[in-house]
């Protein structure tokens with residue numbers, strides 16, 4: 539079998555006395571879209587911060603393509619693209635200028651790569667020439683995704699990427715994520731939009747108060763239940779009755 543693109547082993551993160559991530563282990567394989575779910579405050583963004591080498595795990599190990607990731611070991615992040623929340627841009631620069639600046643950081647990327655990613659995310663050339671301050675929320679998210687894809691990462695990490703997208707934008711984002719996964723990319727997607735996740739992800743994990751309470755292929759987790767929303771509610775209810783809030 540091929541090597542996992544992302545592996546978390548017994549990862550823990552404490553903020554002072556608060557345990558935000560509690561012994562999380564999971565793997566994401568090439569060509570797989572993994573949905574990372576959980577209620578507000580469950581520890582999703584904290585986990586993503588560690589995967590991106592922005593936060594030190596208190597314990598455990600994170601690997602991308604077999605190489606460790608920590609704030610001091612970031613070489614493996616060359617293989618990672620990320621879109622976390624609403625991306626920040628220079629308001630007076632065009633979308634294309636942003637991508638071109640970024641592209642220059644990677645000597646092996648030809649100028650035509652900018653056109654490729656613009657097309658991939660559905661930003662028309664005319665729009666790409668306008669200053670970002672004129673962009674709608676959906677256009678900003680598309681530009682953020684284009685920036686994340688520019689260097690042809692093998693792992694794409696997305697924290698709530700469809701925030702602010704209209705239903706058409708969401709459907710396009712779904713199709714793009716499926717296309718990227720089918721091309722072999724591994725996708726780690728955190729979202730509260732369970733309907734979206736059910737349509738786009740192969741496997742999901744449900745985090746509750748820092749612990750991974752359920753993980754598996756969407757079909758297996760459904761087990762006769764109507765949808766992922768029902769699985770989510772059942773999983774959170776079972777976990778909260780086992781560990782009532784202090």
Ligand SMILES: Nc1ncnc2c1ncn2[C@@H]1O[C@H](COP(=O)(O)OP(=O)(O)OP(=O)(O)O)[C@@H](O)[C@H]1O
Nearest residue numbers: 553556557558576577578579580581582583584585
């Ligand atoms: N810098 C910080 N200092 C202290 N506590 C923090 C910090 N960042 C997050 N936390 C706490 O860690 C826990 C997990 O937060 P996190 O942001 O990872 O959750 P999340 O699953 O991303 O939530 P949401 O769905 O609201 O984005 C929460 O209890 C939060 O209050």
Ligand SMILES: [Mg+2]
Nearest residue numbers: 582583584697
């Ligand atoms: Mg979050």
